[in-house]
Amino acid sequence: MSATIKPFTDEFEEYGRDESRASGEASSISFPTTEDEVRAILEKLHAERVPVTVQGARTGLAAGAVPHGGHILNTSRMNRYLGLRRDEQGQFLLRVEPGVCSRSCASS
Numbered sequence: 001m002s003a004t005i006k007p008f009t010d011e012f013e014e015y016g017r018d019e020s021r022a023s024g025e026a027s028s029i030s031f032p033t034t035e036d037e038v039r040a041i042l043e044k045l046h047a048e049r050v051p052v053t054v055q056g057a058r059t060g061l062a063a064g065a066v067p068h069g070g071h072i073l074n075t076s077r078m079n080r081y082l083g084l085r086r087d088e089q090g091q092f093l094l095r096v097e098p099g100v101c102s103r104s105c106a107s108s
Contacts (some may be wrong), residue, residue: 024053075098082095
């Protein structure tokens with residue numbers, strides 16, 4: 001597994017807050033890039049009964065991405081496009097990982 005659980009050091013301080021400007025703390029952080037990595041990380045943390053805060057781009061205003069202890073699972077590096085198809089009405093449907101940002105997200 002390439003996405004390791006790292007101690008939450010000063011290097012990761014910015015991940016303790018989101019656009020709400022609320023601050024929190026965590027004991028560890030990870031940046032998975034695949035579903036398998038997410039699964040392995042969550043299985044390990046579940047076995048150890050560690051609470052998890054899931055983060056995306058941290059652009060929320062309600063402090064939902066602010067950790068209150070435990071582990072931060074940041075999905076921003078899960079940024080691949082997985083597929084494009086057309087439905088019966090001719091509309092295009094794009095399948096993406098949770099770290100794919102729109103233009104507004106990418107510019108912030």
